[in-house]
Amino acid sequence: MIEIKRNKVKLWSRLGARATFGQTILELAKERDDFFVTSADLAQSSGLVRFKEEFPERFVNAGIAEQNMIGIAAGLAKDGTNVFATSFSPFVTMRACEQVRMNMGYMQLNIKTVGLGSGLIMSQLGNSHYGIEDGSVMRAIPGMTVVNPADGVEIVKMVEALCDFEGPVYLRLTGGPGLPVVYEDDIDFQIGKAIRVKDGKDIAIIACGTMVYYSKIAADILEKKGISASVIDMHTIKPLDGVMVDSVLGSKLIVTVEEASTIGGLGSAVAEYISLKKNKPPQLMVGIKDCFPHAGSYQYLLEECELTGEQIAIKIEKALFDADY
């Protein structure tokens, strides 16, 4: 068990998602010897250098060959061992998509695929490196669990939980150094069980990954305007926590927010879930529209994709009060 302490929370925020992942793996490797980590020549970029040096027997570098990496992970996982198979999100989910489908879907092997630098954080590197549709693609694969933690604390809790989780999982890591903090203290964490970050009575914002923080900002802005919003951290996109969604069906509006395409991700998952409910509010889907954004700094991209707290609040107001929206 990794202890959650305030100074660590600050450190994880400063390090960002990738390095926090790497550090968590290193910490867990000291406690337990029941998992492998594979990389496709990205140990450096994944914060895995110390793990690689201290536990070379549990690290496998497949070279720049993601397809082979997933296949190797399958062989390593065949005896039930957990394998974290890491690469940048588009490469591990789409370059190796069919290997993921065969080995993790069809064979349900114990692989945890980790999509590093998902969403827009790869900034100047451009759309070749962004994770826009990675979660959608993974969600469509039968039997695949898809998770997207909100901040450093949740990444740590998530990776810890994944070590004891049986079955295939896609871990989508969004956000970079200076990762916004949603949780300052330890949380009661369970895969598949959403967390209510803020209570509200008018509307419900269901978010995942970095967008949990930005949704909180939006909720604060709306609060000042007399609109009370719940914020839910839906860290597990599949299987969706239906009980949590049921609890907000009485809201005036459900808003889903994700640093991902609105096609096939969290917004779609919620829409699919509520589609047959008799009494349900309208749903506003916030996320990356059907486009490849212009490359730029992370902040520039959040603004271009209208994903800042202010922009989310404006969209929500429009959805509530603008009949033509």
Added chain:
Amino acid sequence: MQDKNEVIGSLKEHAKNIRKNSLLMANRCGTNAHLGGGLSLVEALTVLYGAVMNSKDLPYDEKDKFILSKGHGVLGFYAALAEFGIIDKELLDTFLQDGSDLIAHPVMNTDLGIEASSGSLGQGISMAIGLALSAKRKGYSYQTYVLCGNGESNEGSVWEACMSAVNYELDNFTLFLDNNHMQSDGTSESVMNISDKYSGMLDALGFQVIEIDGNDIEQVYDAFLIPHQKGKPKAIIGNTIKGKGVSYMENNNDWHHNRLTNEQLESALAEIGWHND
């Protein structure tokens, strides 16, 4: 110890049975089956299951692993599993029937001795490398064998896998390349003309390479029994004949995926020395 000639003689009988059961399955299923590629690999699987692998009633860490990477080779594969008592012979009657465990590409099923689901080409070899690497890292004693096709080896992922087998120094890993020089659209020469270069390619990568007539039981047997060079993965390039054993199927791509009528079955069985009486 058993006399080698006796072993070879007995393996030849097994190969004949496997070929017969492959043909019977293809006929009984009442639909198209992958005959050509299912018959070229019969000798390789006969030797593997009949004389090389320990494949029964052992704990995971000791039991040898086999993956059929060219997943459409199931006729010979299922028939071999039945021939060596890993599955019930009666199960072969369910081949390609609705809801059967024995479909046109293997579906992972430990009870049936099927280590991996395949059917999407060029993938099983990577999983086999993972199995061999796992054994190295964990001190497991099993050997890992994988059978790939020459057509399958058009897939880039096969070469990613081969590079890594050399890199990880997997001397507990053996690749059998069922090199029948044909693929779905015709001769390899007419589609992707490298099937005579695989041996050189694997040698250049650093494999221990043995090139043989892959339909000659004795050559296959000898090749599998040659010990691994230390730190090197082994590749057996088995030059085979697609549709081997039935003259009208041999090197005839009409039999890549086709239906076998009762009349055709009779003549095929006669050719391999069986009479359906």
